[in-house]
Amino acid sequence: MHIRVFTFIFLVACSFSPALSADESRDRLIVETVLKLDRFNYESASGKVKDAISRYLAKNSGSEEYYQLVERFRIAEQLPTLATLSSDEEVNARAAGLLVAIGGESAIATALADAGNDKVRLLMSLGAVNDDKSVAALARVLEGKDLALARQAAKALAGSPAGQVRLLELAESGKLAEELKNGVSLALTASVDPTIRTRAAKVLPAPASLGGESLPSIAELVKMRGVAEKGQVIYMRSCFTCHKVGDKGIDFGPALSEIGDKLAREAMYTAIIDPSEAISFGYEGVAIEAANSQKLIGYVASDGDHEVGMKVPGGALITIKRADIKSREPLPVSLMPASLVATMSRDDLVNLVEYLTTLKK
Numbered sequence: 001m002h003i004r005v006f007t008f009i010f011l012v013a014c015s016f017s018p019a020l021s022a023d024e025s026r027d028r029l030i031v032e033t034v035l036k037l038d039r040f041n042y043e044s045a046s047g048k049v050k051d052a053i054s055r056y057l058a059k060n061s062g063s064e065e066y067y068q069l070v071e072r073f074r075i076a077e078q079l080p081t082l083a084t085l086s087s088d089e090e091v092n093a094r095a096a097g098l099l100v101a102i103g104g105e106s107a108i109a110t111a112l113a114d115a116g117n118d119k120v121r122l123l124m125s126l127g128a129v130n131d132d133k134s135v136a137a138l139a140r141v142l143e144g145k146d147l148a149l150a151r152q153a154a155k156a157l158a159g160s161p162a163g164q165v166r167l168l169e170l171a172e173s174g175k176l177a178e179e180l181k182n183g184v185s186l187a188l189t190a191s192v193d194p195t196i197r198t199r200a201a202k203v204l205p206a207p208a209s210l211g212g213e214s215l216p217s218i219a220e221l222v223k224m225r226g227v228a229e230k231g232q233v234i235y236m237r238s239c240f241t242c243h244k245v246g247d248k249g250i251d252f253g254p255a256l257s258e259i260g261d262k263l264a265r266e267a268m269y270t271a272i273i274d275p276s277e278a279i280s281f282g283y284e285g286v287a288i289e290a291a292n293s294q295k296l297i298g299y300v301a302s303d304g305d306h307e308v309g310m311k312v313p314g315g316a317l318i319t320i321k322r323a324d325i326k327s328r329e330p331l332p333v334s335l336m337p338a339s340l341v342a343t344m345s346r347d348d349l350v351n352l353v354e355y356l357t358t359l360k361k
Contacts, residue, residue, distance in 0.1 A: 024059065027052040035068060042073035061085065062095075070098055079103045083111035086125040087118040093128035100126070100133045108137040120152045127156025127163055135162045139170065147179060147332035151276065154180050158187035164196050171203045182207055182338055183274045189217040207273050207338075209346050216346070218269045224350045231355025234348050238340060242313070245359060250315040252298075253336060254280045260360040268353045275336035285331030286310070291324045299335065 030052040034040045042050070053069060057078060060066050062085055070078045079102060085095035099107055108126065112119055123141065126134045141153040157163030167184050170176040176184065181204055188200035209215050235245065235256075242253040249256075263271065270277055279285075288296045288310060301317055302309035308325065310318045313335075341349060 024056075027056045027059075031056045031065060031069065035065070035072070040073075042075065057081070067094055067098070070102075074102050076102055079107050079110075083107070083114065083122070086111070087122045089121065091121075091128050092125045093130075096122070096125035096134065097129045097131070100129060100131065100137065104133060105137045105140070108134075112141070119149060123149075123152050123156045124159070127159040130160035130162050132162065135160070135166050138163065139166050142170070142180075143175065147177065150177065151180060151183060154184050155187065155277070158184065158191075161193065161196075164188060164191055164193070168196065168199050168203065172199075176204075179276065179333055183277045186218055186270065186274055186277075207341055209341060209344055209349060213346060215273070215341070215349070218266055218273070221269050221350065221353075222265045226347065226351035226354035228351070228355040228358050230348075231351035231353065234344060234352040235355060238343055238352070242336070252311060252313055252315045254283055256356065256359055258359060258361055260357045263356075265353055265357065268356055269349075271336075272349065272352070273338075273341050275334035275338060275340075276332075279334050283335065285333070285335040287327075287329050287331055288320065288325055289327045290320055291326050294320075296320070297331070297335075 030049060034042075034045075034049070034053070042053075045053075053075075054077070057066055057069060057075070061081055069075065070082070079099060082095045082099040082102070086092050086099055088095075099111065103110075108122075111122055123138065126138055135157065138153045138157050142150045142157065144150055154167065157167050164187075167176070167188065171181070171184065185200060185204035185207065188196055188204060191197050191200070205214060207215055215221070235243075236248075239256070240249045243249050243256045244251050245256050259268070267278070283299050285297065286300055288308070290296075296310045296312055296318060298310045298312035298318075300308060301311040302319075305322070307319050307321055308328075310320065312318055344352065
């Protein structure tokens with residue numbers, strides 16, 4: 001660092017008494033000074049200057065000045081904070097981009113392993129970065145053993161041009177898990193890039209409706225309007241055995257009585273065509289094998305100290321003693337079959353969704 005630059009910062013840092021070492025106004029002055037300097041080297045700065053910057057970053061996490069400092073001086077000590085910012089409720093591409101740029105894939109792996117981070121939100125922030133490192137990190141999650149997390153990684157990748165290309169490459173090379181293809185197909189058919197849509201149509205054809213007709217993209221389906229009365233007939237034919245509407249239907253899956261207040265059309269189409277994309281809380285599938293070789297598939301309705309209550313298809317509640325459970329494994333996919341849409345024509349599907357939109361309080 002140029003001697004005059006070093007001397008100036010040193011004088012600023014020492015212009016207050018030790019009793020005021022944590023004074024916010026002094027820390028801000030030091031930060032404003034280093035941001036104006038062309039030749040400031042953070043690594044060789046004095047301990048007092050680094051401490052001032054560290055205190056300022058801690059008090060102003062997520063501010064514009066925070067990002068400027070971290071980006072300009074590549075402050076690795078801020079990686080945990082960047083991981084937290086990347087995991088906030090709102091997608092934060094800036095924090096995720098710095099996390100990748102400074103810490104690389106190892107920082108992402110650490111962040112994902114940290115139970116304090118919201119993994120899904122972190123993945124979505126990474127998906128908005130759109131660079132090679134973030135795409136590579138998401139692809140690694142996509143190819144991992146955690147299918148639920150892989151599904152979220154696929155969704156994140158589909159949100160950026162670079163991620164869409166990687167998804168296509170994985171599909172074309174046969175490396176995309178079968179359970180993910182339906183959701184990836186739906187996402188890529190909505191791409192604004194016609195080249196992506198063309199390539200996707202070849203390796204990831206859209207789900208077929210009754211008769212083998214390929215369904216339009218969800219974006220196109222959302223624009224269509226059906227007849228609610230006809231949709232009610234489709235509900236009685238295809239949904240009645242698992243979902244209740246009022247006092248009609250079987251109580252197995254989530255009730256649909258107020259679904260029109262809870263989901264938009266787009267979410268309804270997604271839930272029907274690719275039910276594993278967003279499994280309702282409390283309805284995660286579980287497979288249990290008892291000591292007597294009895295096998296149960298359903299979801300856990302009650303989980304006591306001595307007994308587990310399983311709701312199984314058909315709506316029956318089966319209780320099994322915890323001591324008799326030989327194995328208990330979560331299912332990687334929804335209990336609702338993805339093939340349900342194949343039992344409907346396109347018009348059937350549109351009419352069903354039209355009916356579901358009318359189910360409100």
